[in-house]
Amino acid sequence: MKDMYELVIKNGNVVLPDEVLGLDVGVIAGKIVALGEQLHISPDTKVIDATGLYVLPGMIDMHVHFNEPNFGHWEGFRSGSAALAAGGCTTYADMPLNGNPPTVNKAALILKAEAAAGNSAVDYVLWGGLVPGNLEDLKELSAAGVTGFKAFLSNPGGEGEGRFREVDDDTLYQGMKKIASLGGILALHAESEDITAALSADALRNGLNSARDFAATRPPEAEWEAVARALLYSERTGCRLHFVHISTAAAIGMIYDAKQRGLDVSAETCPHYLILNETHMEDLGPVAKCAPPLRSVEEQEKLWEVLAQGKIDLIASDHSPCPTELKVAHGLSFAEAWGGISGAQSSLELMFHEGVNVRGLPITLISQLLSGLPAKRFGLQDRKGSIALGLDADLVLLNPQHSYTLAAEDLKYRHKHSPYMGMTLSCKVAATICRGTVVYTAEDGVVSADSGQWLQVRGGIK
Ligand SMILES: NC(=O)NC(NC(N)=O)C(=O)[O-]
Numbered sequence: 001m002k003d004m005y006e007l008v009i010k011n012g013n014v015v016l017p018d019e020v021l022g023l024d025v026g027v028i029a030g031k032i033v034a035l036g037e038q039l040h041i042s043p044d045t046k047v048i049d050a051t052g053l054y055v056l057p058g059m060i061d062m063h064v065h066f067n068e069p070n071f072g073h074w075e076g077f078r079s080g081s082a083a084l085a086a087g088g089c090t091t092y093a094d095m096p097l098n099g100n101p102p103t104v105n106k107a108a109l110i111l112k113a114e115a116a117a118g119n120s121a122v123d124y125v126l127w128g129g130l131v132p133g134n135l136e137d138l139k140e141l142s143a144a145g146v147t148g149f150k151a152f153l154s155n156p157g158g159e160g161e162g163r164f165r166e167v168d169d170d171t172l173y174q175g176m177k178k179i180a181s182l183g184g185i186l187a188l189h190a191e192s193e194d195i196t197a198a199l200s201a202d203a204l205r206n207g208l209n210s211a212r213d214f215a216a217t218r219p220p221e222a223e224w225e226a227v228a229r230a231l232l233y234s235e236r237t238g239c240r241l242h243f244v245h246i247s248t249a250a251a252i253g254m255i256y257d258a259k260q261r262g263l264d265v266s267a268e269t270c271p272h273y274l275i276l277n278e279t280h281m282e283d284l285g286p287v288a289k290c291a292p293p294l295r296s297v298e299e300q301e302k303l304w305e306v307l308a309q310g311k312i313d314l315i316a317s318d319h320s321p322c323p324t325e326l327k328v329a330h331g332l333s334f335a336e337a338w339g340g341i342s343g344a345q346s347s348l349e350l351m352f353h354e355g356v357n358v359r360g361l362p363i364t365l366i367s368q369l370l371s372g373l374p375a376k377r378f379g380l381q382d383r384k385g386s387i388a389l390g391l392d393a394d395l396v397l398l399n400p401q402h403s404y405t406l407a408a409e410d411l412k413y414r415h416k417h418s419p420y421m422g423m424t425l426s427c428k429v430a431a432t433i434c435r436g437t438v439v440y441t442a443e444d445g446v447v448s449a450d451s452g453q454w455l456q457v458r459g460g461i462k
């Protein structure tokens with residue numbers, strides 16, 4: 001008896017962990033059940049012809065800020081996940097800040113989960129927060145299925161009483177001990193508050209508010225000091241760490257060396273540190289403002305070097321959107337504008353375009369950074385991150401020859417701004433499939449806006 005596949009993706013160049021093979025992919029009940037040549041097509045099989053296309057595992061974006069509950073006017077699960085689907089992402093991780101309340105206790109996690117339920121095009125996990133005063137909430141958050149905890153070493157910005165706050169050293173140390181005892185993982189925004197606050201205050205006093213002035217308030221040293229301190233705490237507490245949005249090769253090197261010494265730590269960088277540099281920040285203005293800031297061309301090149309050497313653990317977008325008027329408004333200085341880049345829709349296309357087409361890196365390396373490695377780091381590898389038998393059929397079809405110029409109308413974000421607008425990319429996502437369901441096609445747009453599920457998988461824990 002022949003297998004009755006529900007879906008067969010035919011004739012694609014299938015990106016496996018170590019090689020690319022011309023294969024068909026057979027799907028039953030949302031799972032990959034066959035990889036082979038000329039898979040049998042029955043009358044009920046839906047067939048997608050992927051001739052000339054790459055078939056990659058869907059991206060796993062471990063770092064997005066969707067602002068619900070209560071800040072959906074910045075970005076919501078619907079719009080944000082639609083953008084991710086259009087960009088070839090099939091699982092994402094929502095950060096615990098920028099919604100109100102922030103996800104720092106179980107009640108807030110429930111509100112977050114309710115906002116997401118039935119509103120996501122693709123699957124997701126949720127981060128909880130570590131903030132001053134919530135040590136007693138970590139256990140419950142962990143039991144409720146957060147993927148891990150996130151803390152800021154520098155001021156996260158935002159307004160209001162209940163906003164997400166950075167940790168002091170004592171909270172960090174105690175929090176890491178607690179998280180270690182729970183078998184959890186801590187994600188860190190690693191910039192020194194002492195250094196960035198002092199330099200920012202100086203800049204304000206002296207009326208220095210240009211793009212370059214902003215970058216000077218958050219120098220590489222602020223990252224290096226914070227990374228070094230956190231690595232020391234990791235060594236002393238045994239707490240696993242994930243460093244988000246690392247912007248310098250030297251910090252990647254520190255984290256890599258710590259890994260070689262046996263620490264359970266990992267480093268993420270973002271497409272914007274690889275694709276953009278401080279000249280973009282000057283030319284594009286606040287749309288390219290983020291923290292840590294975009295760096296020099298030399299730093300950017302060094303980051304590509306460590307990426308090619310396999311020293312970076314994963315790539316995530318750090319999509320941190322806001323209403324356009326917080327980026328561009330009459331009289332708004334660079335210093336006052338919102339810090340955070342809207343970019344999640346473009347991660348895979350940017351990395352393929354620049355990494356594979358321009359710089360000639362292996363597509364398998366780029367695919368690992370976007371899918372395989374984040375799955376492994378965060379305990380999703382039994383279901384996601386690779387094209388392999390038995391795993392979820394989370395797939396993206398990429399046309400490596402479809403060149404286009406990114407325009408505002410392409411963007412699915414709540415607010416149609418991004419530093420990548422106007423950029424010509426040499427590839428385009430043709431379709432995105434989540435657990436066997438086609439959620440996006442280039443022709444029809446987002447065709448399934450609500451089939452995503454919350455994966456209550458605690459990072460790295462079986
Ligand atoms: N509150 C934020 O969304 N902050 C984010 N902002 C950036 N990266 O500029 C972040 O992840 O630090």
Ligand SMILES: [Zn+2]
Pocket residue numbers: 189244245291
């Ligand atoms: Zn951050």
Ligand SMILES: [Zn+2]
Pocket residue numbers: 063065095318319320
């Ligand atoms: Zn972030």
